[in-house]
Amino acid sequence: MDTQDLIKKADIQKIAQEGGKIYQKIKVNYEPKENGKFLAIDIDSGDVYLGNTSAEAVELAREAHPGKVFYVVKIGFDTVETMAKAFVQAETK
Numbered sequence: 001m002d003t004q005d006l007i008k009k010a011d012i013q014k015i016a017q018e019g020g021k022i023y024q025k026i027k028v029n030y031e032p033k034e035n036g037k038f039l040a041i042d043i044d045s046g047d048v049y050l051g052n053t054s055a056e057a058v059e060l061a062r063e064a065h066p067g068k069v070f071y072v073v074k075i076g077f078d079t080v081e082t083m084a085k086a087f088v089q090a091e092t093k
Contacts, residue, residue, distance in 0.1 A: 010069040018043040019071020027075070035076030042068055 038054045040061035051057030
């Protein structure tokens with residue numbers, strides 16, 4: 001399944017709601033010292049991955065949870081700037 005198919009099948013609203021709830025519980029651990037960095041959150045396990053960029057955070061999350069869709073938040077910023085992103089493990093040839 002490619003990235004576009006994964007995104008189409010994901011329940012983005014659920015990911016956004018559950019990811020937001022998880023972030024509200026843990027943000028005290030990251031704000032303000034990590035402001036401007038990104039967290040990718042797997043809503044099923046609650047695992048979080050910190051990166052300097054959203055791509056870095058998602059790549060770390062993808063290594064642990066291939067084929068998943070993640071809630072991504074920019075630490076210290078309003079939830080308007082959050083997004084759910086999907087990445088699948090690259091196919092090897």
